[in-house]
Amino acid sequence: MALPKINPTHTAAWTKLQAHFKQVENLSIKQMFAQDAARANNMSIRWEDFLVDFSKNRATNETLELLLELAKEVKLEQAIEAYFSGEKINETENRAVLHTALRANQTTAVFVDGKNVVPDIYAVKHKMKAFTNAVVNGGKTGYTGKPFTDVVNIGIGGSDLGPAMAVDTLKYYKNHLRTHFVSNVDGDHVAEILKTLNPETTLFVVVSKTFTTQETLTNAQTIKTWFLQSDAKADVAKHFVAVSTSEENPQVFGIDKDNIFLVWNWVGGRFSLWSAVGLTISLALGYDNFEKLLEGANKMDNHFKSASFNKNIPVVLAMLSVWYNNFFNAESEVVIPYSSYLNTLAKYLQQGTMESNGKSIDRNGEAVDYQTGTIIWGGPGTDSQHAFFQLFHQGTKLIPADFIGFVNALHQNNNHQDKLISNFLAQTEALLNGKTKAEAVQELEAKGVSKTEIDRLLPYMVFEGNKPTNTLFINKLTPESLGKLIALYEHKIFVQGVVWNIFSYDQFGVELGKQLAGHILKDFKAANIGHHDPSTQHLIAYYKALKS
Numbered sequence: 001m002a003l004p005k006i007n008p009t010h011t012a013a014w015t016k017l018q019a020h021f022k023q024v025e026n027l028s029i030k031q032m033f034a035q036d037a038a039r040a041n042n043m044s045i046r047w048e049d050f051l052v053d054f055s056k057n058r059a060t061n062e063t064l065e066l067l068l069e070l071a072k073e074v075k076l077e078q079a080i081e082a083y084f085s086g087e088k089i090n091e092t093e094n095r096a097v098l099h100t101a102l103r104a105n106q107t108t109a110v111f112v113d114g115k116n117v118v119p120d121i122y123a124v125k126h127k128m129k130a131f132t133n134a135v136v137n138g139g140k141t142g143y144t145g146k147p148f149t150d151v152v153n154i155g156i157g158g159s160d161l162g163p164a165m166a167v168d169t170l171k172y173y174k175n176h177l178r179t180h181f182v183s184n185v186d187g188d189h190v191a192e193i194l195k196t197l198n199p200e201t202t203l204f205v206v207v208s209k210t211f212t213t214q215e216t217l218t219n220a221q222t223i224k225t226w227f228l229q230s231d232a233k234a235d236v237a238k239h240f241v242a243v244s245t246s247e248e249n250p251q252v253f254g255i256d257k258d259n260i261f262l263v264w265n266w267v268g269g270r271f272s273l274w275s276a277v278g279l280t281i282s283l284a285l286g287y288d289n290f291e292k293l294l295e296g297a298n299k300m301d302n303h304f305k306s307a308s309f310n311k312n313i314p315v316v317l318a319m320l321s322v323w324y325n326n327f328f329n330a331e332s333e334v335v336i337p338y339s340s341y342l343n344t345l346a347k348y349l350q351q352g353t354m355e356s357n358g359k360s361i362d363r364n365g366e367a368v369d370y371q372t373g374t375i376i377w378g379g380p381g382t383d384s385q386h387a388f389f390q391l392f393h394q395g396t397k398l399i400p401a402d403f404i405g406f407v408n409a410l411h412q413n414n415n416h417q418d419k420l421i422s423n424f425l426a427q428t429e430a431l432l433n434g435k436t437k438a439e440a441v442q443e444l445e446a447k448g449v450s451k452t453e454i455d456r457l458l459p460y461m462v463f464e465g466n467k468p469t470n471t472l473f474i475n476k477l478t479p480e481s482l483g484k485l486i487a488l489y490e491h492k493i494f495v496q497g498v499v500w501n502i503f504s505y506d507q508f509g510v511e512l513g514k515q516l517a518g519h520i521l522k523d524f525k526a527a528n529i530g531h532h533d534p535s536t537q538h539l540i541a542y543y544k545a546l547k548s
């Protein structure tokens with residue numbers, strides 16, 4: 001069962017939404033609250049330790065009904081079934097998309113090409129668990145017999161961003177192992193990390209699904225050379241492990257067969273942290289915490305599969321985002337976590353969202369004539385308030401926002417927590433209400449500002465408000481709640497790909513740059529570079545002339 005191939009703009013719901021949009025585009029959310037006393041309650045979902053309040057949106061009950069009608073018309077239910085059951089919904093690469101199977105219970109059966117993949121998943125998990133325990137407890141040591149103190153994850157894209165985000169976000173739960181992430185092919189990046197390391201006590205985890213990625217192999221080779229130069233007795237087998245779909249390529253690199261942790265090609269890179277790609281997460285937090293992360297994701301999977309659409313968190317958030325993207329023509333959306341632990345969340349979601357849904361050809365092979373993937377960005381509150389919030393409040397762009405906060409801080413400093421959460425709530429309130437002329441006048445008068453000065457300043461003091469936000473209020477940051485949150489965004493990406501009728505799980509767009517970089521690298525040594533465009537040719541010549 002393939003994904004349905006329905007052009008969303010040809011559905012009855014889309015036509016209704018277009019007409020409906022004309023009626024509501026200028027309505028204020030404040031008016032909507034005034035007309036519906038139950039709005040805050042009806043437009044929020046309480047699930048496990050999550051409260052998701054989507055009432056501060058430019059959407060009426062009818063908007064939501066029509067959006068969900070659209071979801072039904074594009075056959076989202078059938079698509080969800082295909083997604084979870086191992087159908088090859090990544091048609092352009094002829095692969096299933098089964099990151100959900102990585103966190104399924106051991107008793108579940110998920111078939112790919114007639115084979116139940118769950119036993120293989122659990123075999124790798126057991127290997128990860130034993131390896132993690134041995135490294136953390138000091139049973140497994142480096143070549144001089146000393147326990148490991150540092151772990152370096154060498155990978156890029158999904159082989160870096162997920163593990164790096166999870167380790168950083170959950171650092172409160174970390175053990176004694178120091179973790180480092182080398183991703184960029186920038187030699188200064190790897191050099192800065194190497195200078196902090198002792199080869200005797202450092203474990204290197206080379207993560208690459210394909211084990212052909214230029215950045216990762218270059219960094220791994222540089223690190224291996226550095227390691228072998230440190231001591232004649234330095235032993236690669238004791239210090240290098242690999243995570244890959246290939247058993248051959250890591251061995252060609254010099255990694256022992258026993259030190260290879262397998263992933264499968266039905267795990268997309270940007271959704272791979274739940275697989276052995278998460279080995280550094282397991283090492284940094286301990287295997288039990290890694291399992292809890294997976295358990296959280298599994299709970300969100302079950303919610304997504306079973307909740308009715310109007311109470312389904314990923315579905316509701318995805319469809320509201322479609323509303324802004326395709327009807328209000330919003331170009332981007334922002335994620336603002338009120339927790340410094342989530343500093344890297346936006347960066348992580350950028351790959352998931354933009355590599356998946358940055359597509360312009362639909363599932364019938366036709367160019368789309370409507371907008372697809374949104375630009376996603378963000379940063380933590382309260383820092384972001386002092387950086388880019390001015391544009392939200394008084395700029396000309398509509399940027400829907402997800403505000404994510406935790407009721408309880410991990411370090412239980414209530415003085416800070418109350419201030420943090422008061423800001424978290426105040427910003428969505430300010431974005432909703434804005435400030436009217438009358439309120440601005442009253443404020444200026446109270447400060448003793450003269451009438452002439454008030455008249456001059458007034459236009460600048462008024463905020464239009466009516467800016468849409470979702471509030472995700474979670475009890476506490478734990479491995480489990482992070483697992484739920486990440487899985488929520490994964491499913492939001494899926495739903496949007498289904499609605500936009502695109503293939504979300506390939507990434508051919510990133511290939512061209514890789515190919516051209518290969519040609520340019522060769523041309524740094526070539527006499528004739530005339531086959532490039534004039535600008536690139538000029539820049540290559542400049543580099544060759546000035547490079548020392």
Ligand code: F6P
Pocket residue numbers: 156157158159207208209210211212213216269270355507510
């Ligand atoms: O950027 C393209 C991409 O294929 C990502 O999807 C992937 O996460 C990354 O490169 C790294 O690939 P690999 O794990 O094969 O090294």
